[in-house]
Amino acid sequence: MSQLDEYRAQLDAIDGGLTELFLRRMEVTARVGEYKRSMGVPVLDAGREEQVIASRSALASTPADRAAVARLFESIMTLSRRQQRTIVREGAEDEGYARWLRQIAEQREPVDDPRVVYQGEPGCYSEEAAAGFFGEGVRSRGLPWFDDVFAALDAGEADYAMLPIENSSTGSIRQVYDLLSRYNFSIVGEWQVKVEHCLAALPGVALEEIQTVHSHEQGLQQCDRFLDTHRDWKQVPALDTAGSAKWVAQSGDRTAAAICSKRAAGLYGLNILAESINHNAANVTRFVVVSPKLELREGRDKISFVFSLPHQSGSLHEILTVFAVQGLNLVKLESRPILGRDWEYLFFLECTGDLSAPGMDGVLHELSQLSADIRVLGNFKGYQP
Numbered sequence: 001m002s003q004l005d006e007y008r009a010q011l012d013a014i015d016g017g018l019t020e021l022f023l024r025r026m027e028v029t030a031r032v033g034e035y036k037r038s039m040g041v042p043v044l045d046a047g048r049e050e051q052v053i054a055s056r057s058a059l060a061s062t063p064a065d066r067a068a069v070a071r072l073f074e075s076i077m078t079l080s081r082r083q084q085r086t087i088v089r090e091g092a093e094d095e096g097y098a099r100w101l102r103q104i105a106e107q108r109e110p111v112d113d114p115r116v117v118y119q120g121e122p123g124c125y126s127e128e129a130a131a132g133f134f135g136e137g138v139r140s141r142g143l144p145w146f147d148d149v150f151a152a153l154d155a156g157e158a159d160y161a162m163l164p165i166e167n168s169s170t171g172s173i174r175q176v177y178d179l180l181s182r183y184n185f186s187i188v189g190e191w192q193v194k195v196e197h198c199l200a201a202l203p204g205v206a207l208e209e210i211q212t213v214h215s216h217e218q219g220l221q222q223c224d225r226f227l228d229t230h231r232d233w234k235q236v237p238a239l240d241t242a243g244s245a246k247w248v249a250q251s252g253d254r255t256a257a258a259i260c261s262k263r264a265a266g267l268y269g270l271n272i273l274a275e276s277i278n279h280n281a282a283n284v285t286r287f288v289v290v291s292p293k294l295e296l297r298e299g300r301d302k303i304s305f306v307f308s309l310p311h312q313s314g315s316l317h318e319i320l321t322v323f324a325v326q327g328l329n330l331v332k333l334e335s336r337p338i339l340g341r342d343w344e345y346l347f348f349l350e351c352t353g354d355l356s357a358p359g360m361d362g363v364l365h366e367l368s369q370l371s372a373d374i375r376v377l378g379n380f381k382g383y384q385p
Contacts, residue, residue: 025076026083033084043084046313049077074314078321085369096307096368100355100376103186107294110188114159116140117152120240123264125193127242129287130162133191144239146175150183153292160188161290167195169222169280177336180290180306180377181346187304187378188297189289192385197223197278200245200270201257207273212236214244215259223259226277245270286383296356297381302331304377305349307367308338316347319370326363328353348377355379 001009036043057070116134118126120142130140140162143149149161166172180187197219201210212234213220213227219241220227227235238244244258249268257273258265265272309315323330332350337343353360355376367374 022076026080029080029083030087033087036084037088043081043088044312050313053077074317075321078314078318079325081318082322082325082366085366094365094368096371096374097364099374100364103294103376104296107296108291110295110297111159113139115157116160116162117149117158118142118162119144119146119149121242121246121264123245123261123267124240124242125195125261125285126162126164126240126287128261128263129164129191129193129285132193133162133189133287133289134160142240142242146179150179150185153185153290154183156292159291161185162191162287163290164285165288166286167218167222168282168284168286169195169278170218172334173218174336176288177334177348180348181336184375185290185292186294186376187288187380188291188295189380190302190383191287191289192383193285193287195222195278195283195285196261196276197241197259197283198262198265198272199226199257199274199277200260200265200272201248202252202254203269203271205254205257205271205273209254210257210273211255212253213257213259214238214247216240216244219244219259222278222280222283225279226274242267289380294376294378296379299381300354300379301352302382303328303351303353303355303379305347305351305367305374306377307347307349307371307374308344309347310372315370319367322363322366322370323349323351326359328363352382353379 033043035041053070053073056073057066060066060069114134116130116138118124118130118140120126122142124142127140127142130138134140143152146163149163152158153161163176164173165176197215199207199210199213210230210233213230214236215223215238217237220235220237227233238247241258241260242264245260245264245268248256248258249270258270259277260270262272262275307319309319320330328351330349330351332348334348335345336348338346355364364376
């Protein structure tokens with residue numbers, strides 16, 4: 001036997017002892033849970049947990065070991081709370097779970113020949129995403145603001161909305177996240193569009209004539225390195241990239257240019273002065289398909305939640321542990337401030353999975369118990385290039 005094998009044998013023996021002790025501990029914490037249920041005592045005793053973690057970590061002699069022991073007992077405490085909540089059924093009303101049942105009861109089948117709305121002018125990347133997801137013949141129309149898009153969907157003037165939610169260069173689209181939290185809509189699909197910005201101007205205009213450049217603020221940000229080489233140009237933010245192209249085409253201004261897609265430049269009859277001017281060649285925008293009702297389409301493999309947390313230590317860590325224990329891979333975690341409640345946040349979380357899979361019913365119950373409020377935003381098929 002090699003020295004490595006000897007070490008591994010020692011570890012196996014220690015792990016066996018640890019497992020036996022851990023299971024004995026869980027037997028005792030189960031009895032504690034039964035007592036709390038009978039006496040109406042809450043599962044969480046933050047002061048007691050802090051005391052236990054502090055006393056156990058103090059047994060270690062170095063700062064690094066104390067930190068490691070503290071982390072170990074934080075995980076043990078999390079598992080103990082999960083076990084006790086099952087026994088106590090704290091938050092047994094499970095409002096988040098009840099909301100999910102209502103969503104299922106009201107779900108619909110995908111709409112044939114749908115009406116789709118997006119923010120922007122024809123030729124924008126959102127229109128391109130709508131055509132990619134639903135097909136080139138889709139009945140789509142653009143609206144000036146994101147609020148208008150949500151209002152149209154809410155009023156029944158459209159069946160779906162195509163909305164950008166994040167860009168690989170500039171990050172999340174905060175307005176869309178805020179509106180998703182306000183409306184009880186569902187995400188039923190996603191699409192990605194490779195962003196390839198160009199600089200476009202009126203036919204016959206030379207690069208040397210340009211004095212102002214118009215685009216959506218994210219378009220300007222994504223081309224900042226190119227714009228740094230033309231610092232004498234005035235940058236003018238607009239509602240969207242295609243709208244900028246339309247404005248330049250209609251203005252007749254030979255000193256103005258737009259940062260937009262080739263699609264938009266061609267649609268509005270502009271001449272391309274420079275191509276691929278965004279500094280990130282792998283620049284991609286992710287779009288979500290939003291529906292007023294839940295749809296559970298074939299092939300769904302991604303789940304989206306929005307939730308808030310109680311004001312207690314370790315609440316985020318505890319809810320994330322649920323995903324780790326269940327083997328659900330987190331692919332996105334975004335926080336947004338709650339209006340009118342200083343330093344409180346909504347969390348948007350995406351993970352892999354299908355809510356109809358075995359065991360997911362229990363996951364939904366537990367997430368509902370652990371959160372202050374939770375809503376399933378959708379269970380949909382992730383984008384497949």
